[in-house]
Amino acid sequence: MTTNNTHKPAAFDGYYRKQVDTPDMMLCSVGRGTAGGEYLRRFWQPVAYLSELGELPLRVRALGEDLVAFRDGAGDVGVLHLHCCHRNTSLEFGVVEKRGIRCCYHGRLFAPDGTLLEIPGDPNAARLMCEVSQGGYPVHVFAGIVFTYMGPPDRIPAFPMLDRFEIPGVELVPGVRFELECNWVQIKENVVDPHHTNILHVIPQRRGVEHFADEFEHFPELTFMETPAGAMYLAARRSGDNVWVRSAEFFGPNIHCISSIFEAGAAPKAATPPFMTFWTLPVDDEKSINFYLSHVASEETMPFDKRRALEIFGQRDDRPYAERQYLPGDHEAQVGQGPINVMALEHLGTHDRGIVMFRRFVRQGIKAVAEGKDPKGFYLSSEDLPPTYANDRIFPVDEIGGSPNDPTVLVRLAEQVGRAYLEQPPMPTLKTMRSTEAEASS
Numbered sequence: 001m002t003t004n005n006t007h008k009p010a011a012f013d014g015y016y017r018k019q020v021d022t023p024d025m026m027l028c029s030v031g032r033g034t035a036g037g038e039y040l041r042r043f044w045q046p047v048a049y050l051s052e053l054g055e056l057p058l059r060v061r062a063l064g065e066d067l068v069a070f071r072d073g074a075g076d077v078g079v080l081h082l083h084c085c086h087r088n089t090s091l092e093f094g095v096v097e098k099r100g101i102r103c104c105y106h107g108r109l110f111a112p113d114g115t116l117l118e119i120p121g122d123p124n125a126a127r128l129m130c131e132v133s134q135g136g137y138p139v140h141v142f143a144g145i146v147f148t149y150m151g152p153p154d155r156i157p158a159f160p161m162l163d164r165f166e167i168p169g170v171e172l173v174p175g176v177r178f179e180l181e182c183n184w185v186q187i188k189e190n191v192v193d194p195h196h197t198n199i200l201h202v203i204p205q206r207r208g209v210e211h212f213a214d215e216f217e218h219f220p221e222l223t224f225m226e227t228p229a230g231a232m233y234l235a236a237r238r239s240g241d242n243v244w245v246r247s248a249e250f251f252g253p254n255i256h257c258i259s260s261i262f263e264a265g266a267a268p269k270a271a272t273p274p275f276m277t278f279w280t281l282p283v284d285d286e287k288s289i290n291f292y293l294s295h296v297a298s299e300e301t302m303p304f305d306k307r308r309a310l311e312i313f314g315q316r317d318d319r320p321y322a323e324r325q326y327l328p329g330d331h332e333a334q335v336g337q338g339p340i341n342v343m344a345l346e347h348l349g350t351h352d353r354g355i356v357m358f359r360r361f362v363r364q365g366i367k368a369v370a371e372g373k374d375p376k377g378f379y380l381s382s383e384d385l386p387p388t389y390a391n392d393r394i395f396p397v398d399e400i401g402g403s404p405n406d407p408t409v410l411v412r413l414a415e416q417v418g419r420a421y422l423e424q425p426p427m428p429t430l431k432t433m434r435s436t437e438a439e440a441s442s
């Protein structure tokens with residue numbers, strides 16, 4: 001780490017510092033009719049885990065709208081406006097039935113798509129049922145997570161079935177809710193902020209608590225690159241006789257992908273199994289929920305319960321305050337920025353390029369939607385979906401073409417790996433490797 005012996009002298013000038021308390025709401029708004037909210041309404045949003053939809057309806061809030069989610073007796077999932085279109089009673093008190101949800105107040109029955117199926121006792125029911133329906137949104141259930149699309153129904157994007165979901169020998173296990181009392185932007189920025197992994201995520205180890213692999217502590221050399229649907233970082237660091245290049249990415253605007261937090265760079269590898277994929281739901285301007293999948297590879301030796309505890313650590317508001325102060329995690333760092341981070345008060349450093357890229361990506365998307373165009377990351381056809389790039393590529397030291405202790409060599413390597421991924425993304429490589437392994441062992 002570089003230490004500079006010239007500093008701007010502190011001048012006890014707090015009194016004169018800017019007192020800006022206005023966040024950038026052009027970027028951070030999520031509500032209906034706002035520029036940011038219209039942008040977010042062009043993408044599938046996670047609203048619940050399928051396991052949360054049981055006998056009772058689930059009240060959810062997404063993009064500033066109150067909704068009800070339920071799974072009827074036929075197994076179909078509905079995401080409808082919360083208040084019944086009859087007399088506005090909340091459907092969270094409704095009865096989930098075989099064919100839909102019935103309002104508790106006067107018994108109107110709605111199908112999962114909002115069609116009004118019954119109006120008990122009304123002599124004009126047939127006519128009213130032709131005229132009235134409940135507001136609702138299309139639903140897609142994938143790997144135990146319920147997604148909904150809240151934008152214009154004449155232009156529904158393909159659900160992003162990413163290349164990392166179909167790796168042989170890797171099971172997809174739904175996660176748990178990470179509820180965060182802050183705006184969605186500061187949550188997504190975290191994934192293209194690799195500088196924090198070797199500061200925040202090594203505090204637990206230094207204080208005697210297992211979390212990330214110890215090797216994350218070594219300060220990496222970083223590079224950042226745009227991808228077809230977002231941006232990735234590549235972090236190169238020496239690990240014993242190897243050089244380990246870790247990449248992670250956001251797939252705009254609300255998905256992010258990481259590889260294992262237990263990777264230590266101990267053995268050369270061309271590609272490693274995915275580890276977690278996250279979707280961030282902007283609940284409203286000041287609240288968000290991360291939904292995620294754990295990718296569990298067949299060769300994992302850590303018991304899943306232990307893995308789950310370590311992947312959850314520091315992601316929720318579920319620990320005593322003093323413990324969160326002593327062992328802070330992503331939750332503390334992100335919520336600690338305030339309900340909506342005031343970017344005008346920041347002083348960004350060299351390693352914050354990913355943050356700048358993420359904000360630019362979102363701003364450009366907001367502008368595109370405002371101009372009636374499709375934003376980057378929006379795909380109508382699943383055939384157009386681009387690949388993902390989160391991976392661990394590990395080289396023996398003698399293959400990197402220079403000293404592993406020379407930062408310029410590491411940056412050059414990270415750039416080479418990034419460019420190679422854009423030509424040949426890592427997940428198809430992994431699929432081929434694993435298919436070959438499976439054939440060899442059968």
Ligand SMILES: [Fe+2]
Binds near residue numbers: 190
């Ligand atoms: Fe983190």
